[in-house]
Amino acid sequence: xxxxxxxxxxxxxxxxxxERLQSILPDAAxxxxxxxxxxxxxxxxxxxxxxxxxxVLPTSTQEVAAVLKICHDMGxxxxxxxxxxxxxxxxxxxADCVILGTARLNGVLExxxxxxxxxxxxxxxxxxxxxxxxxxxxxYAPDPSSQLACAIAGNIAMNSxxxxxxxxxxxxxNLMGVTMVLMDGTVTEIGGAxxxxxxxxxxxxxxxxxxxxxxxxxxxxxxxxxxEGARPVLMAFNDNExxxxxxxxxxxxxxxxxxxxxxxxLCIETTEKYAKAGYPDCEALLIVEVEGAPExxxxxxxxxxxxxxxxxxxxxxxxxxxxEAARIWLGRKSAFGAIGQISDYMCLDxxxxxxxxxxxxxxxxxxxxxxxLKVGNVFxxxxxxxxxxxxxxxxxxxxxxxCEAMGAEILKLCVDAGGCLTGEHGVGIEKRDLMSHQFAPxxxxxxxxxKDVFDPQWLLNPAKVFPLVSSQSRRIxxx
Amino acid sequence: xxxxxxQELADVIASAKGPLRISxxxxxxxxxxxxxxxxxxxxxxxxxxxxxxxxTIVAQAGTPVAEIEAALDSENQRLAFEPMDHRAMLxxxxxPTIGGVVSGNISGSRRISVGACRDHMLGVRFVDGAGVIxxxxxxxxxxxxxxxxxxxxxxxxxxxxxLTEVSLKVLPKPETSATLYLNGLDLSRAVEAMSKALGSPxxxxxxxxxxxxxxxxxxxxxxxxxxxxxxxxxxAEFGDLTEQPxxxxxxxxxxxxxxxxxxxxxxxxxxxxxxxxxxxxxIDVLQQMHGFDYALDxxxxxxxxxxYDDHLSEAAHYHQxxxxxxxxxxxxxxxxxxxxHNAGRAGGHTTLIKAPDAVRAAVPVFxxxxxxxxxxxxxxxxxxxxxGILNAGLMG
Numbered sequence: 001x002x003x004x005x006x007x008x009x010x011x012x013x014x015x016x017x018x019e020r021l022q023s024i025l026p027d028a029a030x031x032x033x034x035x036x037x038x039x040x041x042x043x044x045x046x047x048x049x050x051x052x053x054x055x056v057l058p059t060s061t062q063e064v065a066a067v068l069k070i071c072h073d074m075g076x077x078x079x080x081x082x083x084x085x086x087x088x089x090x091x092x093x094x095a096d097c098v099i100l101g102t103a104r105l106n107g108v109l110e111x112x113x114x115x116x117x118x119x120x121x122x123x124x125x126x127x128x129x130x131x132x133x134x135x136x137x138x139x140y141a142p143d144p145s146s147q148l149a150c151a152i153a154g155n156i157a158m159n160s161x162x163x164x165x166x167x168x169x170x171x172x173x174n175l176m177g178v179t180m181v182l183m184d185g186t187v188t189e190i191g192g193a194x195x196x197x198x199x200x201x202x203x204x205x206x207x208x209x210x211x212x213x214x215x216x217x218x219x220x221x222x223x224x225x226x227x228e229g230a231r232p233v234l235m236a237f238n239d240n241e242x243x244x245x246x247x248x249x250x251x252x253x254x255x256x257x258x259x260x261x262x263x264x265x266l267c268i269e270t271t272e273k274y275a276k277a278g279y280p281d282c283e284a285l286l287i288v289e290v291e292g293a294p295e296x297x298x299x300x301x302x303x304x305x306x307x308x309x310x311x312x313x314x315x316x317x318x319x320x321x322x323x324e325a326a327r328i329w330l331g332r333k334s335a336f337g338a339i340g341q342i343s344d345y346m347c348l349d350x351x352x353x354x355x356x357x358x359x360x361x362x363x364x365x366x367x368x369x370x371x372x373l374k375v376g377n378v379f380x381x382x383x384x385x386x387x388x389x390x391x392x393x394x395x396x397x398x399x400x401x402x403c404e405a406m407g408a409e410i411l412k413l414c415v416d417a418g419g420c421l422t423g424e425h426g427v428g429i430e431k432r433d434l435m436s437h438q439f440a441p442x443x444x445x446x447x448x449x450x451k452d453v454f455d456p457q458w459l460l461n462p463a464k465v466f467p468l469v470s471s472q473s474r475r476i477x478x479x
Numbered sequence: 480x481x482x483x484x485x486q487e488l489a490d491v492i493a494s495a496k497g498p499l500r501i502s503x504x505x506x507x508x509x510x511x512x513x514x515x516x517x518x519x520x521x522x523x524x525x526x527x528x529x530x531x532x533x534x535t536i537v538a539q540a541g542t543p544v545a546e547i548e549a550a551l552d553s554e555n556q557r558l559a560f561e562p563m564d565h566r567a568m569l570x571x572x573x574x575p576t577i578g579g580v581v582s583g584n585i586s587g588s589r590r591i592s593v594g595a596c597r598d599h600m601l602g603v604r605f606v607d608g609a610g611v612i613x614x615x616x617x618x619x620x621x622x623x624x625x626x627x628x629x630x631x632x633x634x635x636x637x638x639x640x641x642l643t644e645v646s647l648k649v650l651p652k653p654e655t656s657a658t659l660y661l662n663g664l665d666l667s668r669a670v671e672a673m674s675k676a677l678g679s680p681x682x683x684x685x686x687x688x689x690x691x692x693x694x695x696x697x698x699x700x701x702x703x704x705x706x707x708x709x710x711x712x713x714x715a716e717f718g719d720l721t722e723q724p725x726x727x728x729x730x731x732x733x734x735x736x737x738x739x740x741x742x743x744x745x746x747x748x749x750x751x752x753x754x755x756x757x758x759x760x761x762i763d764v765l766q767q768m769h770g771f772d773y774a775l776d777x778x779x780x781x782x783x784x785x786x787y788d789d790h791l792s793e794a795a796h797y798h799q800x801x802x803x804x805x806x807x808x809x810x811x812x813x814x815x816x817x818x819x820h821n822a823g824r825a826g827g828h829t830t831l832i833k834a835p836d837a838v839r840a841a842v843p844v845f846x847x848x849x850x851x852x853x854x855x856x857x858x859x860x861x862x863x864x865x866x867g868i869l870n871a872g873l874m875g
């Protein structure tokens with residue numbers, strides 16, 4: 001993976017830069033020794049590593065503003081970092097950058113149950129947002145699978161989704177306002193506890209901008225009352241296409257499950273060995289979950305099971321107890337870990353129109369044979385967000401490159417099927433150079449023109465999202 | 480000018496010599512008055528793709544909303560954000576288009592539970608102020624590929640680009656709908672009751688107040704009956720409850736709430752968004768100075784405020800120019816200034832939706848924003864529309 005050549009002038013000024021940062025932050029909040037900065041050399045895309053110049057851990061909006069102002073004045077790039085769980089390399093440093101970590105911005109500022117929102121500092125983890133309102137039976141809806149560790153700051157940067165967004169939407173649909181610091185240190189409020197923008201929807205623009213437009217330090221998030229209950233049902237089929245058709249029929253029938261998850265044979269078999277969830281022997285299985293009062297759940301599941309029966313299932317398994325429900329989810333939730341036990345893998349995130357599911361699955365199977373790499377499919381079927389897991393051997397020379405080449409083929413396939421490169425993980429560095437497959441030059445140009453407005457010097461997370469060749473003139477002009 | 484293709488539209492914009500006044504069906508003359516040659520998107524019409532199983536529809540921007548709703552209805556689906564039809568309130572008689580809905584981020588009562596128009600937007604194609612055809616987003620439900628210009632274009636009233644095609648998420652129509660009335664509540668008790676209902680697990684999809692509180696429940700018959708029962712128990716402390724279980728009547732109630740039929744004959748109407756718990760004080764403070772009518776939606780977070788001629792004449796007495804103390808236009812200016820001032824203090828915003836042209840020309844129709852947001856918005860407009868020809872000045 002190509003990254004820009006580090007700016008030698010900045011590397012030479014490291015002592016000076018560190019000193020300036022230490023003048024406005026406690027010593028412990030400026031991390032600069034060679035051994036310490038190693039902790040920030042990568043995120044969850046571990047194939048790529050690069051220690052930063054230094055890292056800072058501010059505790060307030062004012063400190064973030066002071067850090068950015070210094071970096072702005074000294075012309076130093078800044079890479080914002082939530083919890084470092086990005087699978088796309090969104091927080092991968094360059095050698096000449098300052099990592100701005102949000103880990104110590106983790107407080108709850110306000111909870112308001114009457115108006116149904118919570119205001120938190122952005123470094124707070126996703127799950128601990130729900131944790132802060134759980135005693136009142138409320139929750140924060142977006143639930144990326146890394147929710148125990150991932151920070152709201154990163155969720156906002158990547159517009160993260162999760163398994164339950166079919167009903168509740170993704171981050172952008174649950175974000176009401178932010179306090180944001182621009183690269184020059186200016187602090188601004190965008191949105192708030194009211195609904196919708198009074199002017200242009202800058203909040204919608206910030207969400208998903210991968211830390212390239214500003215650093216979000218505080219966020220107002222919508223919280224919802226927990227449903228009375230939820231219950232999953234497991235459906236096994238002997239054909240991927242039939243499972244895909246069943247998904248479309250369920251959606252058309254007027255029931256809106258909170259989740260429809262799909263697993264193929266490789267994932268089923270692998271997780272069975274690992275988690276022993278007792279899944280049936282089949283080609284494809286669906287986990288469909290519905291919510292509500294017990295009577296409502298019964299009624300919705302009756303409709304769903306009726307549809308499933310018309311698709312010649314191998315097995316339909318209803319959870320009668322909480323324990324049975326947990327067992328249905330067990331395999332799905334262990335799937336990534338189980339694949340990780342047998343192999344290194346790369347997790348893709350392309351999204352396709354649900355109608356193209358059978359075609360895309362078939363083509364992925366063919367690519368798997370062509371490249372000689374195994375692929376497991378486990379994904380959010382209701383919204384077409386696929387997660388093909390390509391297995392490779394990190395110790396075998398050339399295997400990572402082969403895996404990446406195959407990944408690129410699959411993502412192009414998703415785009416050609418009417419979908420997109422990434423549904424919830426973000427572009428980062430991982431899919432940066434594939435952007436020109438999805439977008440024409442003018443589509444990328446207007447996006448880069450947006451960054452020009454927020455960060456004219458291209459100092460914030462500059463080497464991400466756009467193909468390096470497309471952003472090159474802007475990055476060089478900024479130096 | 481009414482171009483018939485996206486390319487024609489792009490050519491018109493690229494070769495424009497002066498400002499353009501862009502409209503869809505012309506049913507929503509909202510914003511500061513715009514001068515320029517008229518450019519209509521009504522020639523770009525038709526549904527390009529509808530996949531009920533994927534909950535997705537793609538249509539040309541000039542497609543009539545009614546055509547989209549009819550197509551969705553045939554598959555028992557709908558635009559869940561319940562776009563408002565402004566014709567009755569604004570006294571317009573064109574054909575509302577989907578591009579107009581998106582350009583204004585127009586949502587109705589169900590916004591409180593399912594999100595706004597922008598939350599259902601999946602993709603756009605548009606022509607920017609230089610005549611360049613651009614796309615963003617797509618037609619899939621989850622998409623974080625590049626910056627989200629879809630949200631930015633939704634609600635930009637054509638000032639950043641002229642929409643040519645939009646893709647939207649649609650949702651199944653529920654089997655039935657019922658409405659619960661809470662009668663005889665004053666404003667602060669009404670907001671309290673709506674907050675309690677919306678904070679319950681019974682999935683209230685509408686919460687409005689106009690003399691009585693109305694709460695909407697939708698879904699399968701048995702589920703609606705169950706949740707209605709639970710809601711009545713939960714809200715028993717609020718006293719006089721009556722139920723409207725008939726689907727058709729319930730739908731009419733919400734049609735009227737969303738389209739604010741009650742204020743059709745008012746000469747001046749404002750739309751105010753604040754957090755619901757601020758609303759009682761907001762109204763109370765204003766009532767100490769002015770006369771007006773109001774109705775609430777979105778659990779109290781949306782205030783529709785209407786002033787009639789006697790209210791406006793009364794407000795005119797506060798105008799700094801004593802020569803205008805009987806002038807209703809001056810009265811509307813006074814009321815407007817106070818509304819934006821108070822909404823700003825409450826952390827929300829006020830938009831003037833309906834008023835004589837003289838008022839719309841004299842005041843900032845959209846809430847003035849903080850200097851940073853103003854500068855960023857100005858910077859974005861300069862990038863998307865370097866010559867400043869697209870609905871110039873409409874949003875201030």
